[in-house]
Amino acid sequence: MSKKTAVSKQNKMRGASASIDSLAPAGENPRRPCPCGSGRRFKACHGAADAAEMIVARPFEGLAAETELIALREFVPSATVPITLLEPVDPVPSITLATVLPAAAAALTRADRSILLGMQVQTHSGDLSRDLAAALEWALAAEPSSVLSVVGRATEGRRLADLIVDEPFDVTVHDSFGWWLEEEPEPGSEVAVSLERANTAIMPTARVAGLPGVYWVDAGEKAHLRWVRPEDEAPLMAALARLAVDEALDLGEGSRYVGSFRAHGRLVPVWDLDRDAHSSEWDGPAREFAVRLDAALAVDEPLTSAQRRARDGILGRQFTLR
Structure with missing residues (x-):
């Protein structure tokens, strides 16, 4: 040159x-x-x-409900959770965070001024936490019975943690979207037909053992358990590798560890499950696995050659969700 x-x-x-x-x-x-x-x-x-x-890798970092927020955003079909404002505003009866709203709206207000916020939206920026905060601020100022279809792509402004009380979530999983409506629709009406159509898309889902970020889902041919983990990837991978070598990576009879995916900066291990078993039958195995995993995470010794091979195999079965 x-x-x-x-x-x-x-x-x-x-x-x-x-x-x-x-x-x-x-x-x-x-x-x-x-x-x-x-x-x-x-x-x-x-x-x-x-x-x-630009994508914020961990939009919910630091929040006590980070793993639940990821689950509600990525794979839980119909669920709601009440949230509390840091600075209460009158006259807002209640604020509910939901998986998805009609037409994948970002937010809506009811006739009584109560608010529903949607996690699974049509359009979003690279910072989901800021999007949710923007939708909430819109709803707090909106007239009753209003709908916010999409959130703008602002690159500044408050984030979710700036507006709500940081506490664990008490999630309610629903088998329908009936909670969308303020009153029962007339049989055969357009609203009733639309609701029925939406309900048919819901895969049966349940929380497992009351543990945060752990959900059972019946996907049709198979059932799965998805577990959003709070740990950083490196120590979690090492712990899973130790369990794999000890043949303790599954959840017991009728289960098989199949891999994991990344979502919003956290890792989500996945197991295939016996579809004939009721979701509650996995409560005990999940709790037992949590104890085994905690013990494996507490080990700070270097991985053995067998454990390193197991870790490499586990790493090879990943993909990323955004």
């Missing part, structure tokens, strides 16, 4: 850097970690031109 070409390339790089740096707020160093918590530099995250598309 000639000296002239090299100088020209350096000048272009400086120009690009200056363009990115200009997006930073006054006094914000664009090379410092982005305040959104993504782990990226500001200039490569919310300081970038396409900031609305």
Whole structure:
């Protein structure tokens, strides 16, 4: 490369850097970690031109209900949970976080001003926590019987943890979407037909053993157990590898560990289950597995060669959900 070409390339790089740096707020160093918590530099995250598309790897990090939020967002079909505002607002009777609302709306208000927030929405930005906060703030200011179809792609503003009390969730799983409606629809009406159509898409689902982030689902040909884990991936993989070598990775007879997927910065192990067994029959095995896993997580010795091979095999059976 000639000296002239090299100088020209350096000048272009400086120009690009200056363009990115200009997006930073006054006094914000664009090379410092982005305040959104993504782990990226500001200039490569919310300081970038396409900031609305940037994905915050763990949008619910730090919340006591992180694993439940991931489950409600990704694979639980019909469920609700009451949430509490840090600063109560009158006259809002109640606020309910839900898996999905009619037409995958972001939020709606009822005639009595109560609020429903949807986790599974049509359009979202790269920060699901900020999207939920924006939808909640809209609902708090909206007229009764209003619907927010989609949330805008704002790159700033409050996040969910800034608005609600940080506490474990008391999730209720439903076998229908009847909770969508304020009153029973007339038989044969358009609303009744639409509700029936939505209900047919629900796969039977149940919480397991009251454990956070653990759900049984009957997927038709098979039943599965999905378990959103709170640990970082490396120690969790090591613990699962130890259990695999000890032949303690399954949930007992009629179960088989099949792999895991990543969702919003956490790992979700999955087991195939005997479909003929009732969901409650897995409560005991799940609790027993939790004890085994905790013991394996507490081990801080290096993995043996057999455990490393097991870990590599487990790592090979993963994919990412976004």
